[in-house]
Structure formats: C-alpha cells, structure tokens
Amino acid sequence: MKQTIRLRVNGDTYEVAVPPWRTLNEVLREDLRLTGTKRGCGDGDCGACTVLLDGRSVTSCLMLAVEAVGHEVTTVEGLATARDALHPVQAEFIAAGAIQCGYCTPGMELSAAYLLSRNPSPTDDEIRRGLSGNLCRCTGYQKIFEAVRRASDRLKGAAPPDAAAGDPAAGGPAGGDPSGGGARP
Numbered sequence: 631m632k633q634t635i636r637l638r639v640n641g642d643t644y645e646v647a648v649p650p651w652r653t654l655n656e657v658l659r660e661d662l663r664l665t666g667t668k669r670g671c672g673d674g675d676c677g678a679c680t681v682l683l684d685g686r687s688v689t690s691c692l693m694l695a696v697e698a699v700g701h702e703v704t705t706v707e708g709l710a711t712a713r714d715a716l717h718p719v720q721a722e723f724i725a726a727g728a729i730q731c732g733y734c735t736p737g738m739e740l741s742a743a744y745l746l747s748r749n750p751s752p753t754d755d756e757i758r759r760g761l762s763g764n765l766c767r768c769t770g771y772q773k774i775f776e777a778v779r780r781a782s783d784r785l786k787g788a789a790p791p792d793a794a795a796g797d798p799a800a801g802g803p804a805g806g807d808p809s810g811g812g813a814r815p
C-alpha cells in the first residue's frame with residue numbers, strides 16, 4: 631500500500647506516493663529522476679548512493695524514503711549552487727583528475743563535502759577515514775585525496791579557484807568518518 635509523502639530535496643519540495651519499503655535511493659533515482667545519486671552494492675558497502683541528510687552523509691540505499699520526511703536531503707545535483715558555480719570539492723575533483731568512470735564520484739564528493747564541513751583542515755589520515763565508506767575501482771584514490779586537500783585549502787582561502795567548469799551532476803557523498811566516523815543510517 632502506498633502513502634503520499636513530502637520530501638525536501640535540494641531545496642525543493644516533492645510529493646510522491648511510495649510503498650513504505652521503498653528506499654530513498656529508489657525514490658531519488660526513479661521517482662524524482664535525480665540520477666546523480668548512484669546505486670552500487672545496495673548493501674551499504676560501496677558509498678555510491680551517498681547523499682546528505684540535514685548535512686550528514688548517509689547511504690540512501692539503506693534508508694527508507696519515509697525516514698527522510700521532515701529532513702533536508704542534498705544530492706550531488708544540489709551540491710553546486712549553479713552549473714557554473716561548482717562546490718569547491720566538485721571543482722577540485724575535476725582539476726585534480728580525480729574522476730575516471732565517475733560512478734563513485736557523486737558519493738565521494740558528498741562524503742568529502744561532509745568531511746570538510748565538519749573538519750576544514752583534515753589530516754591525510756582523516757581524509758582517508760572520511761572517505762573510507764566510499765569505494766573507487768578506477769583511480770587508486772590518490773587523486774581523490776589530492777582533490778580533497780586542494781578543496782580544503784580553497785575553502786580556507788589558501789588556494790585560488792582554478793576549475794569552475796564542468797557538470798555538477800558528474801561530481802558530487804555516504805560516508806566515512808568526518809573526523810572522520812561514519813554516519814550511516
């Protein structure tokens with residue numbers, strides 16, 4: 631049996647009729663067509679489905695859509711304020727060449743954004759732990775770490791922006807520990 635729920639996603643309000651067992655990931659991708667949020671393992675292990683819930687990273691494959699009612703969801707589509715105004719994490723992923731196939735990228739970027747929102751000056755070890763819930767099978771992680779370091783510098787005003795172009799939907803977290811400790815539902 632379906633029930634109509636109201637979801638807040640990227641600042642917009644959506645009404646959608648869903649069965650109680652439908653995951654937030656399914657609703658985002660299939661009902662709202664926000665396909666920047668990926669689905670990998672479906673078991674909470676890969677982080678591809680990461681979104682922010684009231685600013686905290688969560689794995690949307692493990693969360694029911696009904697659990698998101700009353701909360702603010704941010705997907706990779708909402709991380710950038712405009713197509714030509716990417717979030718520093720997104721811009722630095724592009725600048726550092728931290729994107730290959732891109733499947734992990736939305737989740738990685740949201741986990742990185744969450745990490746930097748809680749810890750603006752993470753150590754290398756804290757970056758590793760902050761992204762520990764996100765798997766990438768292409769990059770070897772080094773360029774991703776470099777992108778997060780650069781985004782940290784940029785957010786602190788220590789580095790000039792050097793990549794402000796690109797597709798917000800290509801970049802853009804579930805994740806690891808911002809201190810970094812995970813925030814899985």
Ligand code: FES
Nearest residue numbers: 670671672674691
């Ligand atoms: S799809 Fe892998 S953690 Fe959600």
Ligand code: FES
Nearest residue numbers: 731734766767768
């Ligand atoms: S870029 Fe392909 S899985 Fe990370």
